[in-house]
Amino acid sequence: MMTSLWLFQALILPYVLGVTENTYRAAVYEHVIISQINPALPCNRSVALALMRRNLDVYERQAKYAASLVDIMVFPEYGITGFDQTRDSMIPYLENVPDPSFRWNPCLEQNRFPECDVQIALSCMARKYKIYIVANMGDIKYCDPSNDQTCPTDGRFQFNTNVIYDKNGTFVARYHKRNLWDESPLFDGAPEPELTAFDTPYGKFGTVVCADMLFQSPTQDLIRQKKVKNLFVTAAWNVYFPYVIPTQMFAGLSKLSEINLIVSNARSKENKIASSGIFSANRVANMSGPDFDSPDGVFLSADLPFEPIVSSKKTNITIDKRTDEIVGNESSFEKSDHMGFKYSYKLLNKLADEISICKGRACCRLAYEFANNSNNELYALGATDSGIEEPGLLHLQTCVVHRCEGKDKSSCNKPITSATSTFSKIILQGKFTAKFVIPQVITVPRLGTYSMEMDSYTFDKEKNVLISAGFQNPVLSILLLGNTNDTNFVPPHNVKAAESRNKADKIFLSQTSVVKLVIVFSYVFCFRSLWN
Numbered sequence: 001m002m003t004s005l006w007l008f009q010a011l012i013l014p015y016v017l018g019v020t021e022n023t024y025r026a027a028v029y030e031h032v033i034i035s036q037i038n039p040a041l042p043c044n045r046s047v048a049l050a051l052m053r054r055n056l057d058v059y060e061r062q063a064k065y066a067a068s069l070v071d072i073m074v075f076p077e078y079g080i081t082g083f084d085q086t087r088d089s090m091i092p093y094l095e096n097v098p099d100p101s102f103r104w105n106p107c108l109e110q111n112r113f114p115e116c117d118v119q120i121a122l123s124c125m126a127r128k129y130k131i132y133i134v135a136n137m138g139d140i141k142y143c144d145p146s147n148d149q150t151c152p153t154d155g156r157f158q159f160n161t162n163v164i165y166d167k168n169g170t171f172v173a174r175y176h177k178r179n180l181w182d183e184s185p186l187f188d189g190a191p192e193p194e195l196t197a198f199d200t201p202y203g204k205f206g207t208v209v210c211a212d213m214l215f216q217s218p219t220q221d222l223i224r225q226k227k228v229k230n231l232f233v234t235a236a237w238n239v240y241f242p243y244v245i246p247t248q249m250f251a252g253l254s255k256l257s258e259i260n261l262i263v264s265n266a267r268s269k270e271n272k273i274a275s276s277g278i279f280s281a282n283r284v285a286n287m288s289g290p291d292f293d294s295p296d297g298v299f300l301s302a303d304l305p306f307e308p309i310v311s312s313k314k315t316n317i318t319i320d321k322r323t324d325e326i327v328g329n330e331s332s333f334e335k336s337d338h339m340g341f342k343y344s345y346k347l348l349n350k351l352a353d354e355i356s357i358c359k360g361r362a363c364c365r366l367a368y369e370f371a372n373n374s375n376n377e378l379y380a381l382g383a384t385d386s387g388i389e390e391p392g393l394l395h396l397q398t399c400v401v402h403r404c405e406g407k408d409k410s411s412c413n414k415p416i417t418s419a420t421s422t423f424s425k426i427i428l429q430g431k432f433t434a435k436f437v438i439p440q441v442i443t444v445p446r447l448g449t450y451s452m453e454m455d456s457y458t459f460d461k462e463k464n465v466l467i468s469a470g471f472q473n474p475v476l477s478i479l480l481l482g483n484t485n486d487t488n489f490v491p492p493h494n495v496k497a498a499e500s501r502n503k504a505d506k507i508f509l510s511q512t513s514v515v516k517l518v519i520v521f522s523y524v525f526c527f528r529s530l531w532n
Helices: 002-017 045-066 117-129 210-214 216-225 246-257 495-531
Strands: 023-030 072-074 132-142 156-165 171-176 197-200 203-209 230-235 260-265 277-280 283-287 298-305 333-336 342-347 352-359 362-372 379-388 394-403 422-431 437-443 458-460 465-468 475-483
Touching (some): 023 045, 023 277, 045 298, 072 230, 072 260, 117 156, 132 230, 156 203, 171 197, 171 203, 203 210, 203 216, 210 216, 210 230, 216 230, 230 246, 246 260, 246 277, 246 437, 246 475, 283 298, 352 379, 394 422, 422 475
Parallel strands (some): 023 072, 023 260, 072 132
Antiparallel strands (some): 132 156, 156 171, 277 283, 333 342, 352 362, 362 422, 394 475, 422 465, 437 475
16 A cells, blocks of 8 residues: 555656656666675676676666656666775676667667676666666776776776666667776776767756766766756765765756756665755755665656756845955864865854855855854854865865854864754855856755755856855755866876777677677578588
8 A cells, every 4th residue: 555655656646747748757766785795805797797686676676666657767876786896806797888879779689799787687677668777887998008008007997887778778878987986996987078968859968977076077068068958967975964965966066057967876874875866957856865874765756847947036135246355264263074175164153244264265255144043053154275185086165154063163064964043144155266166055944854945045156156035944054166176087188098998899899790790600501501
């Protein structure tokens, strides 16, 4: 009975309420990823396949639930391979993923390439249930270090890869992740930026993987150059309080870029990963909370317009245009967060005030008014212009307003998950050298739930100004996040790398064709011998 009710609410009810011909239905599944008990230990292909089939069996059940009611379904990063392999122990989990220009339907042409079990399973799933499938897997490409400067010394590229299949099971797109996060040397970043876009009956779509969202290349380049209005993301994004929970960043990117953003995040208690969502420019269409302790996966679906509806909402608050004059670190103090980013902070000591702070090349100005702070919760304005090299190469410039854990400044920048204070005015303005800045807001409607309030503020991306005449719920954090790195890929750019991979694809296809010809001639020879 409960299953029937859930299916009605998740799948059928939105259709009863009405779906126009200019919308499509997207779904994501937040999968509780199954990994090997000892993933760092070497194993053979059959052992790796057995593990991957356990994850694929879950995918199959979710696709079956969504059959004929969902147009496109997205699964998370590492959802098939599991976590924590080493570079060498990952090999049996990898498959050669060919260039989509070869036009291949793995479900119908299962013998075209060897050891493509995962690709066959995904293709057949898409074909059987008549839905687009977006999934993440591992791709392997062999290369020669003596001829290719970007080729790893062990003679192989291992790529974190998105694959997309249409409703007939045809392989339509491949994307190699460029900006790695805590996964080197397991995987190699794509030496060339890949702007992967593909056409569907619902418009042009693009895809990237997790940390790519923070970078100009490929995400912003893909959106601008390919005119993509719908972006599919596979992710394994950790939950960081008081900033950022994954959906806070996803919502901000959707608003900034004025796109439909469909993100399937993994769920892992050990890695503190959870929270997926479907966003459309100025609204949250559907999302899950950051409950990584839950042993259950989460299915989300929502109707999205082909072209996101961009709000024309304006605020009547005037802003100070003296951005270049933001100065002043009086009464500031220093704190580092859990990842090593160094912040300068200033406390919000009054019920209404205008304060500013700088850290390096990042300067922040905040004008605020509390509507209610009866519990005397402590808030702080922070700025950072700071970089790290591990678990990924990242240099952030940010302005952040967030609640501190306690009543004194030593508690700022510590994890906090609740708030009761509301604001009637927020103007947060940042001066950065970063090329693009993502606005992010998280409020707390009630204990254990969170809201992005995408329609409660405006953001001027030319001036990096977030303006709100008041949020509906208590504010946990507000963030302007800029990344000064165009990419975190370390090896040098080398055109030969792309040529080497394309050549490998073509050689592989050619070799496969030769094998097929040999088989055909063998059958002909045997048949003629028997006839004679």
